[in-house]
Amino acid sequence: MKKGEQTKNNILQTGARIIHQSGYNxxxxxxVLKSAGVPKGSFYxxxxxxxxxxxxxxxxxxxxxxxxxxxxxxxxxETFLNRLRxxxxxxxxxxxxxxxxxxxxxxxxxxxxxxxxxxxREKLNQIFLQIRGKIEYFLQESSKNKELSPEYDPGELxxxxxxxxxGALLQMKVSKTVEPLKNFDRLIFETILNSRRQK
Amino acid sequence: MKKGEQTKNNILQTGARIIHQSGYNxxxxxxVLKSAGVPKGSFYxxxxxxxxxxxxxxxxxxxxxxxxxxxxxxxxxETFLNRLRxxxxxxxxxxxxxxxxxxxxxxxxxxxxxxxxxxxREKLNQIFLQIRGKIEYFLQESSKNKELSPEYDPGELxxxxxxxxxGALLQMKVSKTVEPLKNFDRLIFETILNSRRQK
Numbered sequence: 008m009k010k011g012e013q014t015k016n017n018i019l020q021t022g023a024r025i026i027h028q029s030g031y032n033x034x035x036x037x038x039v040l041k042s043a044g045v046p047k048g049s050f051y052x053x054x055x056x057x058x059x060x061x062x063x064x065x066x067x068x069x070x071x072x073x074x075x076x077x078x079x080x081x082x083x084x085e086t087f088l089n090r091l092r093x094x095x096x097x098x099x100x101x102x103x104x105x106x107x108x109x110x111x112x113x114x115x116x117x118x119x120x121x122x123x124x125x126x127x128r129e130k131l132n133q134i135f136l137q138i139r140g141k142i143e144y145f146l147q148e149s150s151k152n153k154e155l156s157p158e159y160d161p162g163e164l165x166x167x168x169x170x171x172x173x174g175a176l177l178q179m180k181v182s183k184t185v186e187p188l189k190n191f192d193r194l195i196f197e198t199i200l201n202s203r204r205q206k
Numbered sequence: 207m208k209k210g211e212q213t214k215n216n217i218l219q220t221g222a223r224i225i226h227q228s229g230y231n232x233x234x235x236x237x238v239l240k241s242a243g244v245p246k247g248s249f250y251x252x253x254x255x256x257x258x259x260x261x262x263x264x265x266x267x268x269x270x271x272x273x274x275x276x277x278x279x280x281x282x283x284e285t286f287l288n289r290l291r292x293x294x295x296x297x298x299x300x301x302x303x304x305x306x307x308x309x310x311x312x313x314x315x316x317x318x319x320x321x322x323x324x325x326x327r328e329k330l331n332q333i334f335l336q337i338r339g340k341i342e343y344f345l346q347e348s349s350k351n352k353e354l355s356p357e358y359d360p361g362e363l364x365x366x367x368x369x370x371x372x373g374a375l376l377q378m379k380v381s382k383t384v385e386p387l388k389n390f391d392r393l394i395f396e397t398i399l400n401s402r403r404q405k
Contacts, residue, residue, distance in 0.1 A: 163392065
């Protein structure tokens with residue numbers, strides 16, 4: 008990585024952590040740069056303004072989710088439904104270790120920004136469609152392998168699973184337990200999907 | 207309703223509308239009182255401070271959801287699963303009419319406040335448990351009537367349905383369509399619950 012890319016990545020990484028904790032509107036650029044140890048002038052070399060930084064941050068978060076989805080998709084010793092289940096299970100474990108702090112950075116930004124900034128909303132919408140597409144791919148493969156009952160349309164189900172997960176994360180924040188996430192795991196993978204396999 | 211109760215109710219009703227649109231932290235008490243046409247002194251007669259107002263507002267929102275749940279629970283000509291489905295269908299219709307603005311006031315407050323105010327978090331957690339209990343009651347009755355497959359535990363399922371609905375509302379904000387809500391309706395009531403009835 009070149010020096011310039013390193014600086015940019017450092018700003019994004021630091022911003023990602025702070026904004027995940029405190030939200031976009033409550034976080035000042037100054038705070039991010041101070042924590043990253045980068046002078047203010049450098050910021051405007053990489054980003055037009057705070058909004059541009061926020062939009063690039065969405066891609067930064069998204070790349071993390073894409074690569075993790077790709078990692079689980081490639082676990083060849085597992086069924087496709089189990090690969091998807093393990094993808095969520097890692098987050099459940101991490102959130103349990105982190106005492107339920109933070110939740111999903113993309114879900115948080117959606118709640119905070121979707122009604123007030125149309126560029127954020129459009130960007131987040133695109134990213135969720137991408138993530139949904141990747142979840143759909145696990146389900147299409149499970150469908151081909153007859154792991155998934157033909158009653159389920161992989162696209163519809165991927166949409167439903169992603170939304171249900173986001174809702175479980177919101178309830179995790181309110182209850183300060185991972186029980187909503189474990190409820191999601193049990194209902195989706197044991198009751199709804201698994202038992203259908205035996206039909 | 208006595209004059210004092212009317213004034214208090216007027217403040218809560220006006221605050222409920224404004225905070226649903228703009229969020230709790232962005233809304234000033236002054237703005238609520240001006241819009242309600244109530245002098246500032248009156249506010250401190252009914253509420254200790256803004257936080258006390260916010261906590262009472264949660265009850266105000268909750269009462270609305272409780273009474274709507276009770277209304278649908280009492281629709282004797284419908285099956286219990288259909289009564290629950292119709293409860294959600296009315297919100298889907300309203301949100302479609304309102305161009306997907308607002309979402310769930312309790313979900314919004316959760317996202318905004320759960321990590322930063324422990325009194326809000328506890329209050330919201332209690333209210334969601336109450337709402338979940340009411341949804342569970344529809345499902346217990348459907349279970350008794352054999353509308354619901356015995357594989358489903360009504361409490362687990364009520365938890366899951368409430369969380370999935372909250373997640374669908376979040377995705378509605380991002381996509382600015384009611385498609386996530388219709389996806390929730392189809393998956394829960396047609397694919398997951400209805401087809402099991404025929405087992």
